Amino acid sequence: MTQLSYLDGNMLDGPLRELFAVDLSAATGRCDSCGMTGPMACLHVYSHAPGLVARCPACTAVMLRLVRSPDRAWLDLRGATFLQVPMPLDQPHPRPL
Numbered sequence: 001m002t003q004l005s006y007l008d009g010n011m012l013d014g015p016l017r018e019l020f021a022v023d024l025s026a027a028t029g030r031c032d033s034c035g036m037t038g039p040m041a042c043l044h045v046y047s048h049a050p051g052l053v054a055r056c057p058a059c060t061a062v063m064l065r066l067v068r069s070p071d072r073a074w075l076d077l078r079g080a081t082f083l084q085v086p087m088p089l090d091q092p093h094p095r096p097l
Contacts, residue, residue: 009043009054015066019073020085028084033061040064040083 013025025041036058043054043063051067056079063079077083 004046004048006044006046006055009039009041009045011045011047012040012043012052012054012064012066015052015068016075018068019075022085022087024083024085026086029063029080030082031056031059031061031063032079032081034059035081 010025013023016024025039027040028037029040029043030037034056036056038057040054042057044057044060046053046055051065051074053062054064054066055061056063061079063077065074065076067074
């Protein structure tokens with residue numbers, strides 16, 4: 001089997017910024033497979049397919065899949081148990097309803 005090269009998780013910043021209003025490269029996620037917790041920027045991102053596949057750097061399990069078409073995006077985070085997103089302090093905190 002040929003070993004595919006990967007990019008680091010920082011390359012997800014642009015594609016995910018199109019979906020979210022915050023920078024997710026600084027977000028913390030935990031791998032559902034091995035429990036490793038770390039910044040999204042540390043993921044190994046493979047872009048050799050129609051979409052992006054981000055794998056855990058510790059166990060290589062898939063943590064994130066992102067596929068885009070001209071009018072929609074599919075984001076699959078099944079391989080992550082959580083995604084903790086740092087929020088800017090200068091933004092107003094929404095009040096409960």
